[in-house]
Amino acid sequence: MNNFPSVDAIQSDLVTQVRDVVGDDFARRVGDLGRLVKIQGIAWEAFDAANLETSAEAVAQLLRETGVFELVEIRRAEADGKPGSPAVVARRAAKNGKPTFLLYAHHDVQPPGNLDDWETPPFEPTLKNGRIYARGAADDKAGIVVHLTAIETLRKLAGDDFDLGISVFIEGEEEAGSRTFRPFLDQNRDILAADAIVVADSGNWTADIPALTTTLRGVVSQVFEVSTIDHALHSGMYGGAVPDAMMAMTRLLTTLHNEDGSVAVDGLVSGKAMELPYSEAELRRDAGADEPLELIGNGSILDRLWTQPAITVIGIDGQSVALSSNTLLPRVKAKISMRIAPGDDPDRALAALRAHLEKHVPFKAKLVYHEIETGKPFKADAAGWAQALAETALEAAFGNKTAHIGIGGSIPFIADLTEVFPDAQILVTGVEDADSRAHSPNESLEVESFRKAMVAETLMLLKANDLTRQE
Ligand SMILES: [Zn+2]
Known part of the structure; x- marks a missing residue:
């Protein structure tokens, strides 16, 4: 039902042709990016929401100007009785299979952020050393412009009457936590339904090596309490014979890791990341973890960061040092945050964590569970037709093989997309590189990777326009 032949080569004359057309329009596209960047659309409550309306309208206008859509509209959903930020949707139905x-x-x-930390004005796009500096230049207004360019170039090369179906969803509150994302998907399911979803909001491995973000870790967090005695006791009178809750808790927490710091909970999924150059020295520099501090875990650094589970105790409530007295604490609470590997399941992982805690709690102390939070991990369909097509297109545009990169954290809306559109293949692409500094002062976009991303997405849509559904 969701099957198309796979494309594993693109003719070089087509690549040249696409590169030429993208090149002819490139200055105009950089101008579009500049105009979008000047609109300060920030979906946080402290900022003027009117800018988001202006921003959505500007995007809708650019989508209308492509001339390919049957529908272009600004819509919003609601969550907890509060409307979300304006999103732009567009749709052109597929034809001929x-x-x-x-x-x-x-x-x-x-x-x-802090304006003094910016070397150029944040909302004034500035070209310097082959990069465009501005808030949103990379994250994610470049993503919008890449989509627009791919759509218009497809139209130029395949004709007004092309067969490919295209839906567009330009969200207006991603940086504020995508509060109404799920209801928005549910309400606009007909418009947004697709065979493949291109999420242009991540990055490449370097400015020259393209990447698909193929894995995201999920998260399971659990608050729990360990108690031993029913009231605090004098540590002089009872210490040494009666166990206190802090002793029970700390002994329990140390069982969560092996001697090398890797996770000791049985039954969690663990995988391998693609081999990419990322050394221990680079990790130490990025993390500020200087020698002689030892690193933890085993496997490659990227395995540890992307495809293996990790457990962190992120909070303990016992007694503060300031208020401490010579007592045995009757109860202690802790919060564990567990990153789970791509391919794992939050419910199963939570059950494994609880089984571990119950098995290892010492002295038959009492264990009580409180709040939990879960987020699903993501693993792209590596064997899927869409991923093969995307990799081929990226390789043709960048001249280098596509890296499969992971993110150790999560992008919650990806889980929503997989739930609402279980049959769609998800391709997480983007224009950022290691120097883009998304979310930080002096955010920037490398101009040549912007151009290559346009070529890659155009090639992908052009080839997809020739694919016929296999029954
Ligand atoms: Zn983003």
């Missing part, structure tokens, strides 16, 4: 692509990006941006 061709696939439909949903192109996602977001038009809101992070606040600029």
Whole structure:
């Protein structure tokens, strides 16, 4: 039902042709990016929401100007009785058995932060050393412009009457936590339904090596309490014979890791990341973890960061040092945050964590569970037709093989997309590179990777326009 032949080569004359057309329009596209960047659409409550309206309208206008859509509208959903920020949707139906692509990006941006930290004005796009500096230049207004360019170039090369279906969803509150994302998907399911979803909001491995973000870790957090005695006792009178809750808790917490710091909980999924150059020295520099501090875990650094579970105790409530007295504490609370590997399941992982805690709690102390939070991990369909097509297109545009990168944290809305559109293949692409500094002062976009991303997405849509659904 969701199957198309896979494309594993693109003719070099087509690549040249696309590069030429993208090149002819490139200055105009950089101008579009500049105009979008000047609109300070920030979806945080402290900022003027009118800018988000202006921003959504500007994006809608650019989508209308492509001339390919049957519908372009600004819509919003509601959550907890409060309306969300304006999102832009567009739709052109597929014809003759061709696939439909949903192109996602977001038009809101992070606040600029401390203005003194910016070397150029945050909302004034500035070209310097082959990069465009501005808040949103990379995250994620470049994503919007890449989509627009791919759509218009497809139209130029395949003709007005092309068969590919295209849906567009430009969200307006991603940087504020995508509060109404799920109801928005549910309410606009018909418009957004697609065979493949291109989420242009991540990055490449370097400015020259393209990447698909193929894995995200999920998260399971659990608050729990360990108690031993029913009231606090004098530590002089009872210490040494009666166990206190802090002793029970700390002994329990140390069982969560092996001697090398890797996770000791049985039954969690663990995988391998693609081999990419990322050394221990680079990790030490990025993390500020200087020698002689030892690193923890085993496997490659990227395995540890992307495809293995990690457990962190992120809070303990016992007694503060200031208020401490010579007593045995009757109860202690802790919060564990567990990152779970791509391919794992939050419910199963939570059950494994609880089984571990119950098995290892010492002295038959009492264990009580409190709040939990869960988020699903993501693992792209590596064997899927859409991923093969995307990799081929990226390789043709960048001249280098596509890296499969992971993110150790999560992007919650990806889990929503997989739930609402279980049959769609999800391609997480983007224009950022290691120097983009998304969310930080002096955010920037490398101009040549912007251009290559346009070429890659155009090639992907052009080839998809020739694919016929296999029954
Ligand atoms: Zn973003």
